[in-house]
Amino acid sequence: MTEIRHIVFDIGKVLVHYDPDIPFSRLIPDAGERKWFFDNVCTSAWNLEQDRGRTWEEAEALLIAEHPGHAENIRNFRRHWHEMAPHAYEDSVALLEGLIEDGRDVTLLTNWASDTFREARARFPFLEKPRGVTVSGEIGLIKPDRAIYDHHVASFGLDPSASLFIDDSQKNVDGARAAGWQAVLFTDAGTLKADLERFGIRA
Secondary structure (H helix, E strand, C coil): CCCCCEEEECCECCCECCCCHHHHHHHCCCHHHHHHHHHHCCCHHHHHHHHCCCCHHHHHHHHHHHCHHHHHHHHHHHHCHHHHCCCECHHHHHHHHHHHHCCCEEEEEECCCHHHHHHHHHHCHHHHCCCCEEEHHHHCCCCCCHHHHHHHHHHHCCCHHHEEEEECCHHHHHHHHHCCCEEEECCCHHHHHHHHHHCCCCC
16 A cells, blocks of 8 residues: 555545525525435536626526526525534644644645635635645535546645545545545544554554
């Protein structure tokens, strides 16, 4: 097994909680209506395009043209975004900070819209501690596309085979492996600690 010299964390659902249901359980109280809204209007695929760099104004205009009766809740997605990311996972953050304190090379690679990431960075100071971050919305590339992994490698001088990527999405883990990285699927901090130790990294 190649020695791991670089550790790369995803952020959403690994270090910071994310759940659109938090505001929308109040905005659309009926669970069936809320599910329909997320399945048909503000879908994951629609939101992913903001992660790729599309502006919220363009995204909202597109959906409002298709679903004019849902205009208010389409706008509510961005208005209430701060409620969707209410807190960090303290146990995961402790692992991240411990790795940095131990002298490990730690960076971040995230699918995130550029403006909401700036908000998150202001709210969660630990995001400033790693050596750097690749934000999909700032470069117009998203996981699991090969190009974003290659961009991160080039930006931070990583050796892919000596890089361990941590992400909550199996697709993104598979994308990293296809790009020549080591990678593990995040489920919880305890499992991650065991995964790190399996790679010879005490956390």
